[in-house]
Amino acid sequence: MESRNNRYVSGNRYGSPRAPKEEKLEMIFGSRPILEAMLAGKTLEKIFLLRGAKNPTTDEIIAEARRFDVPVVTVPVEKLNNLTRKNHQGAVAFISPISYQPLHEIVTSLFEQGKSPLLLILDRITDVRNFGSIARNAECMGVDAIVIPSRGGAQINADAMKTSAGALNLVPVCREPNLKETIDYLKDYGVQIVACTEKTDANLTDGSLDMVGPTAILMGSEEDGISPEYLKRADAKVRIPLLGQIGSLNVSVATGIILYEAMSQRLRDSGYANLGTFEPR
Ligand SMILES: C[S@@+](CC[C@H](N)C(=O)[O-])C[C@H]1O[C@@H](n2cnc3c(N)ncnc32)[C@H](O)[C@@H]1O
Numbered sequence: 001m002e003s004r005n006n007r008y009v010s011g012n013r014y015g016s017p018r019a020p021k022e023e024k025l026e027m028i029f030g031s032r033p034i035l036e037a038m039l040a041g042k043t044l045e046k047i048f049l050l051r052g053a054k055n056p057t058t059d060e061i062i063a064e065a066r067r068f069d070v071p072v073v074t075v076p077v078e079k080l081n082n083l084t085r086k087n088h089q090g091a092v093a094f095i096s097p098i099s100y101q102p103l104h105e106i107v108t109s110l111f112e113q114g115k116s117p118l119l120l121i122l123d124r125i126t127d128v129r130n131f132g133s134i135a136r137n138a139e140c141m142g143v144d145a146i147v148i149p150s151r152g153g154a155q156i157n158a159d160a161m162k163t164s165a166g167a168l169n170l171v172p173v174c175r176e177p178n179l180k181e182t183i184d185y186l187k188d189y190g191v192q193i194v195a196c197t198e199k200t201d202a203n204l205t206d207g208s209l210d211m212v213g214p215t216a217i218l219m220g221s222e223e224d225g226i227s228p229e230y231l232k233r234a235d236a237k238v239r240i241p242l243l244g245q246i247g248s249l250n251v252s253v254a255t256g257i258i259l260y261e262a263m264s265q266r267l268r269d270s271g272y273a274n275l276g277t278f279e280p281r
Helices: 002-010 031-039 056-067 077-083 103-112 128-140 158-163 179-188 251-269 273-277
Strands: 027-029 044-050 072-075 091-095 118-122 145-149 173-176 192-196 215-219 236-238
Touching: 027 031, 031 044, 031 056, 031 091, 044 056, 044 077, 056 072, 072 077, 077 091, 103 145, 103 173, 103 179, 118 128, 118 179, 118 251, 128 145, 128 158, 128 251, 145 179, 173 179, 179 192, 179 215, 192 251, 215 251
Parallel strands: 044 072, 118 145, 118 215, 145 173, 192 215, 192 236
Antiparallel strands: 027 091, 044 091
C-alpha cells in the first residue's frame, strides 16, 4: 500500500492516451525544446520520436515521459513529416490544453473537509465528443474529479474541449497509469466502486444503490464496455433498464443518467443544501 500511495502523492503527472486527432493541439518541434518544455512543467499529450534516433536528449525525454506517463511513440520520418511541415528535427510533441491533477490530493482534501467524494472513472472512452459531453455532465452534476487511463482513452483535444462547454477547465481530470491500482487504492480509502454496466441484472431503478457515501462510478468504453478486471473489483454493478431493442445507451447518456441519480440522492440527503452552491451559467 505504501508504494502505491506514494505514487499518488507524487501527483502532477502529465502524459496522454492514444491521440486520434493531434492536429488541433499546439505542437513543439525538436528534442531540446520538448525536453525543456517538460522540465518547465508543461503538460504534454503525446511525444513522437524518430525511430532509431537515440541521443542523450531523447534518453532524457523518455525518462521524463516515463515519470509523468506521457506516451512516447517512435515513428518513421514519414509520420513526422505528416504531422508537420516544419523542421521537426526528429521529434514532435503535443501540448495538452489542460493540466492533469493528482487524484490522491483531491481525495484526501475532500475527506479532510468532511465531504463525500463523487468520482467518475472512464475506462477507455475513445470518442473525443463523448468524452467532452461526459465532462459536461460531470461538471453539471457535482463530480469532484474525472479519472482516465494514461493510455487508451480519448485525447483531450479542441473537439473535446468544445463539447465539454468549458467543463474540462472546471472539473479536475486525473490521469492514472494503471486503473486497476487506482480502483484498489480508492477501495482502500473507503470509496465504493459502482460499475455502470448493461451486463448485470441489478437495475438502477431498484432503489438499493446508495451513492451518498464516497463513490466512484465506473463507465465502460464504447467498444467493449468495462474491462473484466475492473468489473470484478466493483462493489456494486448496476444497469439502467432499457425498454427498446438496442442493447445499450451511448456512454455519455448513460453517464448523465447515473450521475443524475447520484446527484438526486446527495441533494435529498443534504436537504437540498447543496443547491445554494450552484451558480447558473
Ligand atoms: C456503448 S456501451 C458499451 C457497449 C459495448 N458494446 C459492450 O459490449 O459493452 C458503453 C458504456 O455505456 C454504459 N452503458 C450503456 N448502456 C448502459 C445501460 N443500459 N446500463 C448501464 N450502463 C450502460 C456502460 O458503462 C457501457 O460500458
